Amino acid sequence: MRKLAKDNDFIARIQEISRQSITDCYQCGRCTAGCPFAEYMDEPPNRIIRYIQLGLKDDVLKAQSPWFCAACLVCETRCPRGVDIPRIMEAVRTIHLRAKEQLIDVDQIDKELLQDAHPLVLMSVLYKYSY
Amino acid sequence: MKVSYYPGCDLYTKAKVLNESIKASFNAVGVELEEMPNWYCCGTTFTLARDNKMSLIAPLRILSKAQKENGEVLVPCSICYNTLKRANYIFKNDPETLNIINEHLGETYDGNEKIVHPFEFIKEHPEQFRKGVKKNLGGLKLGCYYGCYLLRPKKELQFDDPESPTIIEDFVNMMGATPISFPLKVECCGSYLIINSPEAALETSFRILKNARDNGAEAVLTSCPLCHYNLDNFQSRISAMHPEHKPIPVFYFSQVMAIAFGLPVETWGLEYNKVTPLNLLKEHNLL
Numbered sequence: 001m002r003k004l005a006k007d008n009d010f011i012a013r014i015q016e017i018s019r020q021s022i023t024d025c026y027q028c029g030r031c032t033a034g035c036p037f038a039e040y041m042d043e044p045p046n047r048i049i050r051y052i053q054l055g056l057k058d059d060v061l062k063a064q065s066p067w068f069c070a071a072c073l074v075c076e077t078r079c080p081r082g083v084d085i086p087r088i089m090e091a092v093r094t095i096h097l098r099a100k101e102q103l104i105d106v107d108q109i110d111k112e113l114l115q116d117a118h119p120l121v122l123m124s125v126l127y128k129y130s131y
Numbered sequence: 132m133k134v135s136y137y138p139g140c141d142l143y144t145k146a147k148v149l150n151e152s153i154k155a156s157f158n159a160v161g162v163e164l165e166e167m168p169n170w171y172c173c174g175t176t177f178t179l180a181r182d183n184k185m186s187l188i189a190p191l192r193i194l195s196k197a198q199k200e201n202g203e204v205l206v207p208c209s210i211c212y213n214t215l216k217r218a219n220y221i222f223k224n225d226p227e228t229l230n231i232i233n234e235h236l237g238e239t240y241d242g243n244e245k246i247v248h249p250f251e252f253i254k255e256h257p258e259q260f261r262k263g264v265k266k267n268l269g270g271l272k273l274g275c276y277y278g279c280y281l282l283r284p285k286k287e288l289q290f291d292d293p294e295s296p297t298i299i300e301d302f303v304n305m306m307g308a309t310p311i312s313f314p315l316k317v318e319c320c321g322s323y324l325i326i327n328s329p330e331a332a333l334e335t336s337f338r339i340l341k342n343a344r345d346n347g348a349e350a351v352l353t354s355c356p357l358c359h360y361n362l363d364n365f366q367s368r369i370s371a372m373h374p375e376h377k378p379i380p381v382f383y384f385s386q387v388m389a390i391a392f393g394l395p396v397e398t399w400g401l402e403y404n405k406v407t408p409l410n411l412l413k414e415h416n417l418l
Contacts, residue, residue, distance in 0.1 A: 016182065017180050017181065017182050018179070018180070018181065019181040036318055036319050036335050037319075037324070037331055037335075040328065040330075040331045067327070067328075068324065068328060068331060070279075070319050070321065070322040070323065070324050071176070071179060071279075071322075072279040072283070072318075072319030072322065073279060073283035073284055074279075074283070074317075074318075074319070076283065076284055077282075077283050077284070077285065077293045077294065084179075084284075086179055087179045087180075087181070089179075090178070090179035090180050091179075091180060094180045094183075104327060109326055109327070110326075110329060113325070113326060113329065114326075116364075117326065118141075118144075118145045118356070118357065118360045118364075119140060119141070119144050119145065120140070120141045120145070120175055120210060120356060120357055120360075121322075121323050121325060121326055121357060121360065122326065123172075123175045123176075124175050124176040124210075124322070124323040124357075125323040125326040125327055127174075127175060127176055127186075128176060128323060129327060
């Protein structure tokens, strides 16, 4: 069995950026049930929250899920505990981006899409995936 | 009546049709949209990182400027509306952050500028807009699509019920067309995922369009330039993924308003619609 090392600094960092209390979540799973992008995520949203509660920094930072969160806020609307999950997803992205990790590679964007891209979409994507 | 108007960048680029048709139709019922002088980009997509103050600078600068003109500003773009309103919620409720940004910019903004979406404005002036309707759209079935930015988060936007809103249905009724409510009307269109995970965004757009059609819609109506882009622009790609997909036109609400008000066809901006609504409008004797 894997020994779990709780990283308290990581929990504090996520809570500081998101201003959410991570222990508020009681793992009902409504966020995952309503998430339109959960099927594309390697870890469902409620499991990301659980990893953070347990301070499992590596598991959180390894997951690709936060990059599929479009901040549509359906989970925030439905959470019975008032947890703003998109803020927590943004906090995870922010930790990556401020470490200059996982930045979007503009050369990898579909050329056809890029040529005709909506300026607003491009601005948003560069804003959400770069630093 | 004169109203302060913040178009946002998009209404001068990909969403020109929204800008032109809203100005024309508001003008037709005696509401002059007075564009704010020297407005800036709102910053797009509100930051969710609470320690990021940089992205609150643009909204404060805009709102402070707007307040000097008028106590109320009309914002038709759903993304600008969301960004400005969420930033303003912070300005209203977090005096420490408000002070930091005010000091940085040399402004004295107090958080009291009112940000109004055209749907809210129309709801507040029902008689005026109802009187503008000159054409009978009776048979036209319009899927009322909200997307995310107008509705969520409820606490900060106070726009409508985030799970079961009716403001667009009320608008469609007022225009004399037939509103179609469908379960996925509040689902995300895929937003900016269209750039970095197009398959996810196209799949959600497909589901929304199919759901609207399955519930009887002949066209979809939206106010968000980002939703319009995803839903209208990529239907040929969606057809390639799902051969059963039947293309369905996507209107901005202001185009429907221009049609209902009997304005000249040039103001409808139909040439901007990737999936052409020409046949649909001919079927209903509107063209």
